[in-house]
Amino acid sequence: MMQKDKYIAFACTGNTCRSPMAEGIFNKMAEERGLAVRAVSFGMAAVAGMPPSKNAVDACSEIGVDISAHRSHFIYDYEIADFDKIYCMSEEHAMILTQSISYPSEKIEVLNVADPYGGSLEIYRMCRDIIVTCVEEILRGYDTPPTTESN
Numbered sequence: 001m002m003q004k005d006k007y008i009a010f011a012c013t014g015n016t017c018r019s020p021m022a023e024g025i026f027n028k029m030a031e032e033r034g035l036a037v038r039a040v041s042f043g044m045a046a047v048a049g050m051p052p053s054k055n056a057v058d059a060c061s062e063i064g065v066d067i068s069a070h071r072s073h074f075i076y077d078y079e080i081a082d083f084d085k086i087y088c089m090s091e092e093h094a095m096i097l098t099q100s101i102s103y104p105s106e107k108i109e110v111l112n113v114a115d116p117y118g119g120s121l122e123i124y125r126m127c128r129d130i131i132v133t134c135v136e137e138i139l140r141g142y143d144t145p146p147t148t149e150s151n
Contacts (some may be wrong), residue, residue, distance in 0.1 A: 006037040014045030015072035017117050020052045024067040026135045035142045042073040044096050055124040068140040089113045
């Protein structure tokens with residue numbers, strides 16, 4: 001029986017820097033591992049349809065992740081109840097989800113990734129590397145093989 005894909009989301013403010021990097025990195029790593037989980041991203045204050053920042057695209061391309069086709073999404077572009085988990089870049093994003101939208105706090109994890117917006121490529125590289133570490137940790141939870149029950 002085919003397992004239904006799980007869906008997670010990464011949330012930040014404008015959905016042009018951190019969360020698109022996390023989405024692209026996560027999906028590439030999950031696909032390489034053959035995992036049935038995919039990510040999307042959105043911004044809590046996003047203007048829908050904006051391209052990712054040039055430095056975000058460049059920092060990701062250096063590690064073989066192409067996010068150039070990404071366009072920003074606002075939180076309400078998705079049915080957030082469909083997500084297995086939402087990974088927020090800051091405590092503020094988590095507070096908005098729990099207090100304004102009543103999203104269950106047990107389905108939220110805060111990654112504490114500082115916003116590189118307006119920073120140099122070096123700042124974006126540091127942000128990317130923190131996101132890679134976070135994504136590797138998240139993927140460990142999906143890497144565990146399914147348990148087989150014997151009669």
